[in-house]
Amino acid sequence: MTTGPNVYIEIDGRPATELDPELIPVLQSGYGHFTAMQVRDGRARGLALHLERLDASTREMFDAPLDGDHVRALVRRALGMAGRRDASVRIAVYWVPEAAEPTQVVTVREPQTMPEQPRSLMSVPFQRPLAHLKHAGGIGQPYYGRAAVRAGFDDALLTGPNGVISEGSITNVAFWDGTSVVWPDAPALCGITMALLEPLLSSVRREVTLADLGSYAAAFLTNSQGFAPVHRIDSTVFAVDEKLMRRVREAYATVPWDAI
Template sequence: MTTPATSPAPPPPPTSAAPHIEIDGRRAATADDLLVPTLYGGYAHFTAMQVRDGRVRGLPLHLARLDAATQEVFGAGLDGELVRERVRHALDGAGVRDGAVRVYVFRAPEAEAATLMVTVRPPATMPPAPQALMSVPYARPFPHIKHLGGFAQTHYGHIARRAGFDDALLTGPGGVVTEGAITNIAFHDGTSVVWPDAPSLHGITMALLETRLPESGGLPSVRGPVTLDGLAGYRAAFVTNSQGIAPVRRIDDVEFTVDEELMRTVVAVYEATPWDRV
């Protein structure tokens, strides 16, 4: 007598300690699969996105980021449809439709094609509490690329938290403000939202707000030089990344008032951004 076949139980949702990981679309990684990220993991780039019901805000921007960085770093572009298929496959493998997803791009020196690693963790959101930032004298190399190997920015983040701050604020020579350790930062001068005009990563949330704030929020969004000795001239500040937006209450010894009206406008504009299906 033949026992009827049964469908395997879906895998449990990923936990923060054990993300669901797929390499080149394979759910059971082999030793060969792991070789490239293990040996060449410091020479790679990635994008981080929040997925809700199989959708992502600013998905075309994520795909464009991956394609441009792969072209610059490895000399060949990256097909956006392939990335979407790999993300869908990983979400299905994790048994979820909501998650914090990262797409990493590696390539072994002798390989003809890039290796894609997709990780899925539980959804994440920016803590809403106003943040305190400690300025540090560090600027990321090749800041326009969201690359791995960021020991210094990670270490400075730890130093800042040990000193009682929430995170680090990266600065260049002369106290030029560039970006947060894992965020973009913006300031409000009473009229416009000002993003530091300095080498930094053009984050997806930042890019969405730059375009949509003037159109939907009636709030001009500009680039301009920002320095530590000029922080007192701004009324408010906030940070952004793939997890969302949070106000800034202090940078070093400079205190900022949390502008509730500003934050309502910025958050409302961001939350009104359409979600793109993966």
């Protein structure tokens, strides 16, 4: 089913036009989880991590495993039906009461890459509930993301009590102290790009607060679309460290693309 320009959706391997009416309230409930990946030539970076995320979240939310080989088959089918080898793919998992297995929704869109121009972030007093899950529900992220854009920023930076920094609204954030890449030690989703980059860079995890920002030389964001430098958080301005960004770019380039 094409639901908009260049968007194709399948539910359990069938076009969304064949949607079972029993699924409508389940999909509308927002009680589900998902992963998002960029596919190039039928391959994705960190595929095993995506499948592990889906399985772990399904076990936690629905007390059942998720077959990774079946997920891959569904994605291959949707890519084929959409006529795409390069795409943005989202796999969402829901559960119909009394069903024998989870419902999987695969959405295929045009491929995307995060623009590498420096980003600005507005801190907001919000942390995602159950932050370790990439869950489908919640109004906080889009609400604060839109508020940040209205205020002249590119996106929101989520923070907790005492200004503890967690993550961006749809990104992970990292800071450079001149020696190490610092990933905030706070409730946040461990994004796949973050998980791939962390062991390849000189990384540490520790608490980072808004009050600490002036002690860092640079910052950058990561998500499924890639990475980009940060040039401002609230009134704190960061220089774009080209050497650091080159290291990030080179490290990311070594990550293999896994066949779906």
